[in-house]
Amino acid sequence: MKTTDMPMWHKRRILWGAAALATALQISGCGGDDDAPPITAEKASCESLVGTSLAGGTVRTAAAVPAGSYTPPGQRNAIAGLPAFCRVEVTMKPSADSNVAVEVWMPRADWNGRFLGTGNGGGAGTIAYGTGMPEGLKRGFAVANTDLGTSPGANQQNDHPERWADFGYRANHEMTVAGKTLISAYYSTGPRRSYFAGCSTGGQQALSVAQRYPDDYDGIIAGAPANNRTHLHAMFASNAQILANAGINQAKSKLITAAVLKTCAGSDGGAPGDTFLTDPRQCKFDPETLPKCSGADNDSCLTTPQVAALKSVYNGLVNPRTGDRIFAGYPLGAEDNSFFGLPFFTSASIGATQLYMFNWALGPSWTFSIFDRDAQMDAVDAKLSSLLNANSTDYAKFAAAGKKLMMFSGTSDAGVPFADPLAYYERVVAARDNNLAATQSFFRFYLAPGMGHCSSITGGAGPGDFGQPYSPFVPKDQDHDMLLKLVDWVENGKQPDSIIATKYTDSTGTNVAMERPICTYPQFPVYQGGDATKASSFKCVDGARNNVPAPAQKYLN
Numbered sequence: 001m002k003t004t005d006m007p008m009w010h011k012r013r014i015l016w017g018a019a020a021l022a023t024a025l026q027i028s029g030c031g032g033d034d035d036a037p038p039i040t041a042e043k044a045s046c047e048s049l050v051g052t053s054l055a056g057g058t059v060r061t062a063a064a065v066p067a068g069s070y071t072p073p074g075q076r077n078a079i080a081g082l083p084a085f086c087r088v089e090v091t092m093k094p095s096a097d098s099n100v101a102v103e104v105w106m107p108r109a110d111w112n113g114r115f116l117g118t119g120n121g122g123g124a125g126t127i128a129y130g131t132g133m134p135e136g137l138k139r140g141f142a143v144a145n146t147d148l149g150t151s152p153g154a155n156q157q158n159d160h161p162e163r164w165a166d167f168g169y170r171a172n173h174e175m176t177v178a179g180k181t182l183i184s185a186y187y188s189t190g191p192r193r194s195y196f197a198g199c200s201t202g203g204q205q206a207l208s209v210a211q212r213y214p215d216d217y218d219g220i221i222a223g224a225p226a227n228n229r230t231h232l233h234a235m236f237a238s239n240a241q242i243l244a245n246a247g248i249n250q251a252k253s254k255l256i257t258a259a260v261l262k263t264c265a266g267s268d269g270g271a272p273g274d275t276f277l278t279d280p281r282q283c284k285f286d287p288e289t290l291p292k293c294s295g296a297d298n299d300s301c302l303t304t305p306q307v308a309a310l311k312s313v314y315n316g317l318v319n320p321r322t323g324d325r326i327f328a329g330y331p332l333g334a335e336d337n338s339f340f341g342l343p344f345f346t347s348a349s350i351g352a353t354q355l356y357m358f359n360w361a362l363g364p365s366w367t368f369s370i371f372d373r374d375a376q377m378d379a380v381d382a383k384l385s386s387l388l389n390a391n392s393t394d395y396a397k398f399a400a401a402g403k404k405l406m407m408f409s410g411t412s413d414a415g416v417p418f419a420d421p422l423a424y425y426e427r428v429v430a431a432r433d434n435n436l437a438a439t440q441s442f443f444r445f446y447l448a449p450g451m452g453h454c455s456s457i458t459g460g461a462g463p464g465d466f467g468q469p470y471s472p473f474v475p476k477d478q479d480h481d482m483l484l485k486l487v488d489w490v491e492n493g494k495q496p497d498s499i500i501a502t503k504y505t506d507s508t509g510t511n512v513a514m515e516r517p518i519c520t521y522p523q524f525p526v527y528q529g530g531d532a533t534k535a536s537s538f539k540c541v542d543g544a545r546n547n548v549p550a551p552a553q554k555y556l557n
Contacts, residue, residue: 119202123154
């Protein structure tokens, strides 16, 4: 997801400040090695960093920002409750045609000794202030983000292959180099541990850096990863084509979701009364059972062409000539989501934000109406898959160095349907001699029941806040915080078996509607009885593995 202005949800009240989180880290044993340096304050003035020598880059500005509310340049809304920090703007040029913008924010006091790189959304093009930078700073991390070199936007990058490489993998490494260099200059010591957290495009960045630059980070969070990028966006183009004239509006989408939930909710491990699916793989829903329009089309029924279109998007993307699967289908239970719900694919947003790479590969005259799932798919892959996709299953160096990776998806996410990350995870397991335990020793996967794309802000009726990218809440303790769980795993060897996800009744993060555990795949939370709003009423239980449509080998390039 990409926005020019900070969304209103980012103004939600943050529950804990940096000092409280620093205390939590120490109390929980997340402080790291016994010889770790104490919490550190600045050793040089912020403004003096303008002269810092930076390989392949230039420090453009450096300014101290006082504690309180801060409105980043070009944004309408302020970020509240920030500690005092040093804000540094950098330009990195890994190629003559590159122009990678980076921002690094460093606490002026109470630095926890750690670096946190954060990811982006959509086609990037601007610094992302809503994907973890403020929340990381409030936890005491020095944080960084990059525009991925696609400013002013991904749709303006035709005929710029070096910028495609920056977007696909290189800009993130350049951000990491800049961040660590500036941290060393500012605190007179480098970070004792480095972490990365991203979702969507940020999830692709996360897996790409683990595969290509395994020395960059000690621990990585990859949410809803767009790592199978060219084929994911081909699914977007296909859905747009199929749904363009179908007329499935928001009212019809709600009708569909209600029918899916009536058929399956609560019988897939969830609780009676759930308004979301825990494990959609268990749901056997037939679109033919939906009410049919016998006369004029209206919002209480579906026409025959609408049912056919729905079946097609559920089935997923397949090469019509060979029958080979290209990408997974639309997930059951996500039809009426506020973001990536079925009506999204008929909106102007689809072309403006999600189809840029087809213009890169096929030229500016391409539109989804002429999308060819055979020859055009091959042409896009030939030009872009080696730059944009992160489908490698080789984590040998990453694992051998003791690095840790946590990947998550929402079961109601139609932006990156969970079937593809699940299939990818199983390929990683297969590459390690089908040894699940060996894979889980460094790489764990989590499915959040009923969560939409990345967090609670993009749809999905389930609990979707647990300290991950895009969530505007800093959780109250480590049990509710994926980032702190990762820190504990990396620094103390405590394996994160589950995380408690929260759903709030309001936008302030004050009142809790429900909590539910997110379990290490292949486990799922199964209702045990009692109050279904309490995490304690659920137990992580082994579930089925695989059972999702996997892409053909040809489309794993």
